[in-house]
Amino acid sequence: MAQNDLFPIFLKLNTLDVLLVGGGNVGLEKISAMLQNSPEAQITVVAPMILPALRDYITNYPQVQIIERGFEIHDLNNKDLVILATDNPELHAEIKVITKQRRILCNVADTPHLCDFYLGSIVQKGDLKIAISTNGKSPTMAKRIREFLDDIIPDNIQNLLDNLREIRKSIQGDFQEKIRVLNEVTASMVEKKNSVRENQNNA
Ligand SMILES: C[C@@]1(CC(=O)O)c2cc3[nH]c(cc4nc(cc5[nH]c(cc(n2)[C@H]1CCC(=O)O)[C@@](C)(CC(=O)O)[C@@H]5CCC(=O)O)C(CC(=O)O)=C4CCC(=O)O)c(CCC(=O)O)c3CC(=O)O
Numbered sequence: 156m157a158q159n160d161l162f163p164i165f166l167k168l169n170t171l172d173v174l175l176v177g178g179g180n181v182g183l184e185k186i187s188a189m190l191q192n193s194p195e196a197q198i199t200v201v202a203p204m205i206l207p208a209l210r211d212y213i214t215n216y217p218q219v220q221i222i223e224r225g226f227e228i229h230d231l232n233n234k235d236l237v238i239l240a241t242d243n244p245e246l247h248a249e250i251k252v253i254t255k256q257r258r259i260l261c262n263v264a265d266t267p268h269l270c271d272f273y274l275g276s277i278v279q280k281g282d283l284k285i286a287i288s289t290n291g292k293s294p295t296m297a298k299r300i301r302e303f304l305d306d307i308i309p310d311n312i313q314n315l316l317d318n319l320r321e322i323r324k325s326i327q328g329d330f331q332e333k334i335r336v337l338n339e340v341t342a343s344m345v346e347k348k349n350s351v352r353e354n355q356n357n358a
C-alpha cells in the first residue's frame with residue numbers, strides 16, 4: 156500500500172518569523188489557516204496588491220505586518236518559514252532556490268513538488284489538535300475528514316483534558332507508576348472502541 160512519508164510536527168508560530176509572499180485569495184487562505192491556529196503568529200505579508208478581505212482579517216492581529224510592494228530578496232532576512240502564494244509561478248521557483256540555499260523552510264501554495272512542508276487540515280477542540288494530511292492526494296478529503304472528526308469529538312473533551320492534567324500533576328511515584336495510573340484511568344476510552352469493534356465483528 157502507498158505510504159504517507161510526511162513527518163508531522165506542531166510549530167510554535169509565535170516564536171518563529173513567517174514571511175507570506177502574496178496577499179490575494181490564496182494568501183488569505185494561508186494566513187487565516189495560520190492565525191486560526193496560532194493567533195500570535197509573527198507574520199509579514201509582502202505583496203503589491205493586498206486583498207481588502209485580507210486587510211480586514213488581520214486588523215484583529217496587530218503583530219501581522221504588511222509590506223505593500225513586490226518581493227525583494229532581503230525580505231527573507233531573519234525568516235524561519237516562508238509561504239509563497241502569488242500568481243507568479245516563475246517567481247515561486249526563483250524564491251524556492253534561495254530559501255533552499257538559506258535553509259529556510261518553504262511552502263509553495265498549490266505546488267507540492269516545490270514544498271518543504273504541507274499545510275494540513277486541522278481539527279481544534281480546546282487543547283486538542285489533530286492535523287490531517289492525505290499526502291497531497293486530496294485536500295478535499297482532508298477537509299471532509301476534519302469535518303467528520305470535528306463532529307464526532309465532543310466539545311467537552313476539554314474537561315477531560317483538564318481533569319487528566321490534574322491527575323497527571325497529582326500522581327506520586329516514579330515515571331513507570333505515572334504511566335500505569337494514567338493508562339488505567341484512560342482505559343475506558345479504548346475499551347469502548349474495542350467493544351464497538353467486537354459488536355461489529357459479532358454482527
Ligand atoms: C499539497 C498541498 C500543499 C499546500 O498547499 O500546503 C496542497 C496542494 C493543492 N491544493 C489544491 C487545491 C485545493 N486545496 C484545498 C484546501 C486545502 N489544501 C490544503 C493543503 C494542501 N493543498 C497540501 C496537501 C494537504 C494534504 O496532504 O492533504 C489544506 C488541507 C490546508 C490549507 O491550505 O490550509 C486545505 C483544506 C483546509 C480545510 O478546510 O481543512 C481545496 C479545497 C477547498 O478549498 O475547499 C482545493 C480545491 C479542491 C481540490 O483540488 O481538492 C491544489 C490544486 C490547485 C489547482 O487546481 O490549481 C493543489 C496542488 C496539487 O494538488 O497539485
Ligand SMILES: NC(=O)C1=CN([C@@H]2O[C@H](COP(=O)(O)OP(=O)(O)OC[C@H]3O[C@@H](n4cnc5c(N)ncnc54)[C@H](O)[C@@H]3O)[C@@H](O)[C@H]2O)C=CC1
Pocket residue numbers: 176177178179180181182201202203204205206224225226240241242243246265
Ligand atoms: N484562488 C484560488 O482558490 C485558487 C488559485 N489558484 C492559483 O493560485 C494563484 C494565486 O491565486 P490568488 O491568490 O487567487 O491570486 P490573486 O490575484 O488574488 O493574488 C495574487 C497575489 O500575488 C501578489 N503578487 C504578484 N506578484 C508579486 C510579487 N512579485 N511579489 C509579491 N507578491 C506578488 C499580488 O499582489 C497578489 O496579492 C493563481 O495563479 C491562481 O491561478 C489555484 C487554485 C485555486
